[in-house]
Amino acid sequence: MVDAWPQHLFMVGCGNMAGQMLSRWLACGLDPASVTVLRPSGKPVAPGVEVITHFPARFPDGTALILGMKPHQFENVAAELAKVAGTPTMFISILAGTTAAQLRAALPEGANIVRVMPNTPVGVGQGVCALYTDELTELAARSAAEALMRPLGLAEWIADEAQFNLVTALSGCGPAYLFRFIDALGIAAARLGLPEDQAARLxxxxxxxxxxxxVEAGESPGILADxxxxxxxxxREGMNVLDAGESLIALLTETLRAARDRGEEMARKA
Ligand SMILES: NC(=O)c1ccc[n+]([C@@H]2O[C@H](COP(=O)([O-])OP(=O)(O)OC[C@H]3O[C@@H](n4cnc5c(N)ncnc54)[C@H](OP(=O)(O)O)[C@@H]3O)[C@@H](O)[C@H]2O)c1
Known part of the structure; x- marks a missing residue:
């Protein structure tokens, strides 16, 4: 599925999010022997994948590095990275709220840096990866980053980094909102009398x-609904409730606004 996997993939952190990405890559043919995961717990990740608890002395040639830990750990991780010999061909950061400029300030000079905002359905190949890079990143690295994200689902470049927090609010946080919606649909039916477990299943x-x-209809969800x-x-009677005063749109606008603003606040504090 990927024409050319990175020669070597080094993942700093492999928890909920990076773990989903790795599991999909392995399912799509990435050779586990070409992957090293650094995680303080040393917990195994997948058969054949090397797990280490401290940075090595040198990165193998052709290493693509994924920053997959929490954003607040970046400063410490960057200090450790600076001690490792050999410069990765690119740094892919999935850290929410950490800008390209903040990454660039702490990573080796001239590094190829790509920000990626994935969401958890990447594990089943139906995720969304928003990508952003600055003008200092080489074209080959951009293409390689995009190729790596393609097996994870929809991969789209975001032209304006200022919109990255909004994209994160939409597709990064979106699965959680959808999970809430599914729950709410079932709870609503249960409140009206259906057995709880059956309502949840339906x-x-x-x-x-x-x-x-x-996805398959080729027409907009708005047309499908009508x-x-x-x-x-x-x-129609039910939809009139959802449509009244655009209350659903207003609720979701507020939801995305709150998430986006929190991202911006975290970036300011970083
Ligand atoms: N969760 C999402 O839906 C989502 C969506 C988009 C982006 N993100 C981004 O993904 C990143 C990780 O989030 P997550 O939800 O996957 O968190 P997580 O499950 O807590 O995973 C964090 C990982 O970082 C490792 N780690 C902890 N301290 C470290 C250190 N000092 N150096 C290196 N690695 C360290 C942990 O190691 P152990 O495994 O040993 O504990 C773990 O593997 C965040 O930056 C977040 O902004 C998350």
Missing amino acids: ALATVRGASTLA RVASPGGMT
Whole structure:
């Protein structure tokens, strides 16, 4: 699925998010012997993947490095990285709220730096990866980063880094909002009388089916919604509640605004 995997992949941190990325890459044919994971716990990651607890003396040639720990750990990690011989071909950062300029200030001069904002469905190849880089990153590194993200789902470049927190609020945090929606759909049906477990099952299957249909239909979700909501029918009556005063859009605008603003606040504090 990827024409040319990095010669060597070095992952700093491999928890919930980076772990999903790695598991998809391995499923798509990445050779586990070409991967090293650094994690303080030393917990195994996947068969054949080397796990270390401290930085090595040197990076192997052709190393692509993924920063996959928490953003507040970046300063310490950068100090450790500076002691390692051999410069990675590129640094891919999934750290939320850490700007390219902040990364550049702490990483080796002239480094190729690509920010990626993935979301957890990358583990099943249906994630979203938003990418951003600055003008100092070489074209070959941009292409290599994009090629690496492609097996994870939709990979899109964001032209304006100022929008990265908004993109994070949408697609990075989005799965959690969808999980809440699925729960809420089931809870609502349970409150109206359906057995709780059955309501939860039906809600989950409905969201799965509807999102698959939305992806495959070739028409906008707005059109699909109107098509199944004939005037005077049940669906239309329910949708009138969601549409009244654009209350759903207003709620989601506030949700994304809160998440985006928190990202900006974290970046200022970093
Ligand atoms: N979760 C999401 O949905 C999501 C979405 C987009 C981006 N992100 C970004 O992904 C990054 C990781 O988030 P997460 O949710 O995956 O966190 P996590 O599950 O807590 O994973 C953090 C990883 O960092 C490792 N680590 C801890 N201290 C370290 C150190 N000093 N040096 C090197 N590695 C260290 C941990 O090691 P152990 O495994 O040994 O504990 C763990 O593997 C964050 O920067 C976040 O902004 C997350």
